[in-house]
Amino acid sequence: MIPIKGSLDFVVHHDQRIILMGWLETGDKCNQRIFLHGAQDIEIMPEDSAWYFRRDVNTSLNAEDEIKRGFVFAFPDNALKNEALDFVVGDDDDEKQWFKKNIDPHQIRKIEALSDTEADFIGNIFQDKSAKRHQFRNRIEMSIDHFFWLSDHCFVVSGGIDTEGHFGKNGAFSVIAGNEKISPSSIIYGEREDLKDDSKIMTDTDFILIVEVGPERGRKDLDRLQLQVRDKNHVGYAQLTLKEKLTLKEKSKILLSHIDLDSGKFFSVFDGGIGLALSALWDQIYASDDLKIDIKEYGNPPADPKVSLIVPLYGRIDLIMYQMSIFANDPDFLKHAQLIYVLDDPRQYKSVWEYVEALYPVYRVPLKLIRYDKNLGYAKANNIGARHATANILILMNSDVMPKTVNWVSQSLKIFEVLENVGAAGIKLLYEDQTIQHQGMVFERLPALDNAWVNIHPGKNMSDTGHNKKTVAVPAVTGAFLMTPKSIYDAVGGLDEGYILGDFEDSDYCLKLYEKGYLTYYIPRIEMYHLERQSQSMVDTLRNKKKITLFNCWKHFFRWNDTIEKVTKEYNNEQ
Numbered sequence: 001m002i003p004i005k006g007s008l009d010f011v012v013h014h015d016q017r018i019i020l021m022g023w024l025e026t027g028d029k030c031n032q033r034i035f036l037h038g039a040q041d042i043e044i045m046p047e048d049s050a051w052y053f054r055r056d057v058n059t060s061l062n063a064e065d066e067i068k069r070g071f072v073f074a075f076p077d078n079a080l081k082n083e084a085l086d087f088v089v090g091d092d093d094d095e096k097q098w099f100k101k102n103i104d105p106h107q108i109r110k111i112e113a114l115s116d117t118e119a120d121f122i123g124n125i126f127q128d129k130s131a132k133r134h135q136f137r138n139r140i141e142m143s144i145d146h147f148f149w150l151s152d153h154c155f156v157v158s159g160g161i162d163t164e165g166h167f168g169k170n171g172a173f174s175v176i177a178g179n180e181k182i183s184p185s186s187i188i189y190g191e192r193e194d195l196k197d198d199s200k201i202m203t204d205t206d207f208i209l210i211v212e213v214g215p216e217r218g219r220k221d222l223d224r225l226q227l228q229v230r231d232k233n234h235v236g237y238a239q240l241t242l243k244e245k246l247t248l249k250e251k252s253k254i255l256l257s258h259i260d261l262d263s264g265k266f267f268s269v270f271d272g273g274i275g276l277a278l279s280a281l282w283d284q285i286y287a288s289d290d291l292k293i294d295i296k297e298y299g300n301p302p303a304d305p306k307v308s309l310i311v312p313l314y315g316r317i318d319l320i321m322y323q324m325s326i327f328a329n330d331p332d333f334l335k336h337a338q339l340i341y342v343l344d345d346p347r348q349y350k351s352v353w354e355y356v357e358a359l360y361p362v363y364r365v366p367l368k369l370i371r372y373d374k375n376l377g378y379a380k381a382n383n384i385g386a387r388h389a390t391a392n393i394l395i396l397m398n399s400d401v402m403p404k405t406v407n408w409v410s411q412s413l414k415i416f417e418v419l420e421n422v423g424a425a426g427i428k429l430l431y432e433d434q435t436i437q438h439q440g441m442v443f444e445r446l447p448a449l450d451n452a453w454v455n456i457h458p459g460k461n462m463s464d465t466g467h468n469k470k471t472v473a474v475p476a477v478t479g480a481f482l483m484t485p486k487s488i489y490d491a492v493g494g495l496d497e498g499y500i501l502g503d504f505e506d507s508d509y510c511l512k513l514y515e516k517g518y519l520t521y522y523i524p525r526i527e528m529y530h531l532e533r534q535s536q537s538m539v540d541t542l543r544n545k546k547k548i549t550l551f552n553c554w555k556h557f558f559r560w561n562d563t564i565e566k567v568t569k570e571y572n573n574e575q
Helices: 056-061 118-128 127-136 246-256 267-286 320-330 331-336 351-363 380-387 410-415 486-493 505-515 540-575
Strands: 006-014 018-026 032-037 049-054 069-075 087-092 098-104 141-151 154-162 172-177 181-182 186-190 204-213 224-232 235-240 293-298 307-313 337-345 369-373 395-398 401-403 420-432 437-438 442-447 453-457 481-487 517-529
Touching: 006 087, 032 235, 056 401, 098 293, 127 517, 141 224, 141 235, 141 246, 141 267, 154 235, 154 267, 172 204, 204 540, 246 267, 246 540, 267 540, 293 351, 293 395, 293 410, 307 380, 307 410, 320 331, 320 337, 320 401, 331 337, 331 410, 337 351, 337 380, 351 369, 369 380, 380 486, 395 410, 395 486, 410 420, 410 517, 420 505, 442 540, 453 540, 481 486, 481 505, 505 517
Parallel strands: 307 337, 307 395, 337 369, 420 517
Antiparallel strands: 006 018, 018 069, 032 087, 049 069, 087 098, 141 154, 154 204, 172 181, 172 224, 186 204, 224 235, 293 369, 395 481, 401 517, 420 437, 420 481, 442 453
16 A cells, blocks of 8 residues: 555544544545544544644645645544554545554543643634534535345435535435445435424435445445545545344335425436335335235135135224125125135234134124235235135225125126126225215326326216116226136236235236236126225324325336326227
8 A cells, every 4th residue: 555645643532532633645635535443343434524724744745735734533432442543544536545543542642631722723623613614614414314225235325414505416425345436326315304394403415325236245245334425625424334123114114204295206206216125125025935824714615606705904804894794694695705804914913813703603604814914015915815715706805895785796797707808897886975986997197296197086976877887898997896817817916016005006907907918897787885995094194105105106107107008098099
């Protein structure tokens, strides 16, 4: 190594800080990585720093310029462990340029031992705020809120920078690992919604970085990392340390916290990297191989059922009673349907068992109850139910959907089985006041969401005239009641589990069928009541729910834009 010219004049312990004062030939260029190298190979970054003009140094170097070569650095005193420390300055623009000085903790002076001039100088910089603002204009203050790994080759850093107006969006972030620099693959700026009303937060700019380290190296190779932020004249550093063990869902909430619902800028944030990061996290959640599944059967179901009815449960399990009371009074249902309830709510893991144990002796409706100890979402619950279904036709039904009449199983099948090239079908769903909830779904662009496609229920909340009983092809149907052949369901991989918890899986499924050449139909002759959203829990805040819905909308739009253009054009031409 070619050393950088310099000197460490003194080191003092004062005001819970280790303060270093000296000079460097490359001072005021702001391209140094400055740290104390302590025990256990830990690097400690300075809390404060300042450069100032040293006439004596310039004279000795025969320098005609007035570059500020003098420095004062303040490190946290937790670096003081009665062990030898190394003060290190590395030139990021030249890996060979280094300054290194050993510090013996026993020789660190108290501030009382300094000269009056030296003590006054330190006091002015580190105690007087106006002096500090003036002296530290080359320093970008940075805080790290979260640092966690998405995978062995990708990690996330979020935090804020306080630059007193110096730092602009043209500034650069980089992660330093040893002598190597890694540039983030995604940088998202914005105001953290969860910190808006916190007067203690003094950042100019909030940020989240997604850093991919590549397949040739991984998490085990990068155990000591620092984050650098800099523009032309300013620089800041922060140590990246894993301070907490986060669950996958906690990591997901951190990413979602950077979605500001009041800004109207949703898709650009998802496009900037948050969307793919959330997808990666939920892929890990759904791919969990430690899922414990318990199955219990009640009664004797039909030996050769015509339909398998799959009902996911989340939040309200009391709706089971209302459905079972209707099924119990429908001989056609008892003869032809296999009933499968799938619990997707770990909070109800024990209580659902006890509840069904109490209900079955009353209603005597044969059923299969599947439960597991995680909340994996609507799509996963249906896919697990489908794996345990024995009929050739699946019906996906919400727990808040209630049949109006008996014999609906046979009536639905009679219509469904003669439909041309059928892939899926839905029925008429009504609110309690007899207004329309569902009669098929179409797609429309929403300007407030960057002109993205959203799912629309035509005629929703309108009075049901009951005049049109003709079965028709539609772009999509709701998953609240969806009939589909099990062979087709299995062939296309069931519902896509990449949507968080529940939204857009139904239209996604219908679009997958369309690409395979199948049609989706609306059957108005079959009517049921839908107590919309009653089956969902209200534990999550509405704002968090909206963020998840926005992510699902982004994912759906990102995947299906071209296909929706095509199917919408065909549907409109047929009307």
